[in-house]
Amino acid sequence: MPIVVNLDVIMAKRKMSLNELSEKVDITLSNLSILKTGKAKAVRFTTLEAICRALDCQPGDILEFVED
Template structure:
């Protein structure tokens, strides 16, 4: 996976539960869980904006690009 979601790390630093974040952001717990586990295929900018606002962070704190070394670069 090339994009890593660091939502669990930020939540731990803020001592916040996913359920509290869900209420404050206005996104269902199920959808935040999908995002947190890295199973989301997309994130709306409005959702990312609200997450950053509530968590007092930057988008780069939540989303991180990690090079996938298992991919063949000649493909």
């Protein structure tokens, strides 16, 4: 897939666990895990906004386009 999710990289840089992020953005661990592993088919802008606020980052830090 040409869209790569770098959520785990940003979380590691911020030293934040999946549990902490889940609590801050009010998203279930399972949904956050699906996003983190790149298995999500879509992400809502409100979810992306909440994650960016919690991790103090930009959407481009989390999502990356990579040519096949």
